[in-house]
Amino acid sequence: MALATFGVVVLDCPDPRALAGFYAAVLGGTVEADPEDSAWVDLKVPAGPALAFQRAPGHQPPTWPAPDGSQQFHLDLTVADLDAAEKGVLELGARPLDTQDRARTFRVYADPAGHPFCLCAC
Known part of the structure; x- marks a missing residue:
């Protein structure tokens, strides 16, 4: 229980x-x-x-990546189209943290307050 x-x-x-x-x-x-x-x-x-x-x-946002620290937490957000979702979150004020490997099924961003989140292909 x-x-x-x-x-x-x-x-x-x-x-x-x-x-x-x-x-x-x-x-x-x-x-x-x-x-x-x-x-x-x-x-x-x-x-x-x-x-x-x-x-x-x-508030101090986490540093990502930080070999000597923690990202504290992150949100995984599932999307149908990584490129379209990326364009949308960037227009809303997100900033890319790890988006160089376009072959991966996820990309990492920071929200406007600095919290990391991932867009993940479904």
Whole structure:
């Protein structure tokens, strides 16, 4: 018997509304935020677990790759067309981290707050 159920993946960031907007544009879904509280924003994703974004003053994104450090976590996002998805995430403000090997079935990016994520061919 499990002790808990999965709730949400939470990303620390400097601007929760902006980062929720980035992932809503990438994944779809509904951004839900309390107008009185700008420190926490939820993204209800149509297929998959919800994401939440929490204001973290002084947030320092991980360095990728970092032989002496950790990327902390990353999201794998499944896409039908790597090239089209890449174009879209770059237009939304992502930056490439590891995209040189075009023969691979994945490419690595950083979101606007610096969190690594992969686009993975399905």
